[in-house]
Amino acid sequence: MLTKQRQDLLLELLEERGSITVSEVKDMLDASESTIRRDITALDEEGKLVKVFGGAVAARQKVSAHEYTVAQKSGLNLEEKKRIARSAALLIEPEDFIYLDAGTTTAYMLDYIEETNVTFVTNAVAHAQRLAMRGLKVMLDMVFNHTSTFHEWFQKALAGDKEYQDYYIFREGSGEEPPTNWQSKFGGPSWEYVPSLGKWYLHLFDVTQADLNWKNPRVREELKGVIRFWKEKGVKGFRFDVVNLISKPEHFENDFQGDGRRFYSDGPHIHEYLKELVRDTGIGEMMTVGEMSSTHLKDCIRYSNPQEQELSMCFQFHHLKVDYKNGEKWSLTEPDRMELKRLFEEWQTGMQRGH
Numbered sequence: 001m002l003t004k005q006r007q008d009l010l011l012e013l014l015e016e017r018g019s020i021t022v023s024e025v026k027d028m029l030d031a032s033e034s035t036i037r038r039d040i041t042a043l044d045e046e047g048k049l050v051k052v053f054g055g056a057v058a059a060r061q062k063v064s065a066h067e068y069t070v071a072q073k074s075g076l077n078l079e080e081k082k083r084i085a086r087s088a089a090l091l092i093e094p095e096d097f098i099y100l101d102a103g104t105t106t107a108y109m110l111d112y113i114e115e116t117n118v119t120f121v122t123n124a125v126a127h128a129q130r131l132a133m134r135g136l137k138v139m140l141d142m143v144f145n146h147t148s149t150f151h152e153w154f155q156k157a158l159a160g161d162k163e164y165q166d167y168y169i170f171r172e173g174s175g176e177e178p179p180t181n182w183q184s185k186f187g188g189p190s191w192e193y194v195p196s197l198g199k200w201y202l203h204l205f206d207v208t209q210a211d212l213n214w215k216n217p218r219v220r221e222e223l224k225g226v227i228r229f230w231k232e233k234g235v236k237g238f239r240f241d242v243v244n245l246i247s248k249p250e251h252f253e254n255d256f257q258g259d260g261r262r263f264y265s266d267g268p269h270i271h272e273y274l275k276e277l278v279r280d281t282g283i284g285e286m287m288t289v290g291e292m293s294s295t296h297l298k299d300c301i302r303y304s305n306p307q308e309q310e311l312s313m314c315f316q317f318h319h320l321k322v323d324y325k326n327g328e329k330w331s332l333t334e335p336d337r338m339e340l341k342r343l344f345e346e347w348q349t350g351m352q353r354g355h
Contacts, residue, residue, distance in 0.1 A: 215248075244270055261294045275309060293317065
């Protein structure tokens with residue numbers, strides 16, 4: 001068993017850092033991994049820790065009346081909590097865990113922050129302020145292409161609220177066939193049928209990640225609110241997850257040449273949407289990074305052109321495909337090193353020439 005002193009040290013570390021790896025605990029406490037895991041389980045049963053996820057441990061957030069009072073004094077009123085809860089890029093599960101296995105697909109979206117979870121936001125803001133005092137700047141990841149299907153908006157859509165159905169991309173299919181033959185980035189169809197509505201919703205990624213309808217001005221305004229919220233709290237930069245996929249085509253059609261990506265990657269209104277987002281949130285002078293999926297060099301040059309007022313920089317994944325067997329994502333072969341070299345040269349020199 002870990003001594004009481006070591007247990008207290010472990011809890012203190014978790015309170016300060018949020019999560020630490022088992023190997024870090026092992027090094028700091030000079031104890032075997034089996035002992036650590038056994039004692040972590042014991043502490044978890046006391047409500048002090050969550051279980052070990054993928055070799056890491058994290059503090060469970062339990063909010064006392066005192067902590068809630070402190071949180072209320074932090075400037076986070078209920079509407080702010082609800083607003084960030086609807087669209088921020090993290091997930092707090094009903095069990096009040098603040099750490100999830102990186103492999104959990106639903107870990108992308110924060111669906112709600114109820115009163116019992118308020119310390120998450122309080123701690124995040126306080127931590128950002130502590131880092132700022134040390135000269136460090138915080139950048140947050142904004143997942144604006146989709147939300148979790150557990151999200152309040154999507155749940156309202158499922159309940160038949162037409163206003164919130166327009167927050168997403170619902171379409172009728174052809175009999176039992178989905179609207180298009182597009183494939184999800186994670187494999188399988190990119191549409192999921194909802195029997196109660198008689199419609200399909202688009203999910204370019206996991207089935208629990210429903211794509212947002214950026215053609216709807218209300219959606220765009222909601223997402224701008226998320227940016228403003230964190231900007232006001234002192235965040236100095238933003239990374240935008242698969243942001244070049246937010247603009248979908250005017251008409252949805254089958255792709256008989258590929259998996260559908262040619263219709264929605266770097267879509268028809270992408271530059272218009274980015275300019276609007278940056279302009280209306282006032283982040284033009286901040287550091288912004290765009291994660292680009294299946295993008296094109298000409299678009300990335302434009303995304304990162306200072307005169308366009310869209311993004312500071314962007315990155316893409318073409319070089320990660322050099323070990324795809326026959327171009328198939330889920331089949332691996334020996335990496336093509338010459339192709340890797342060619343891609344790096346093409347993109348690095350191409351971006352340089354473009355600027």
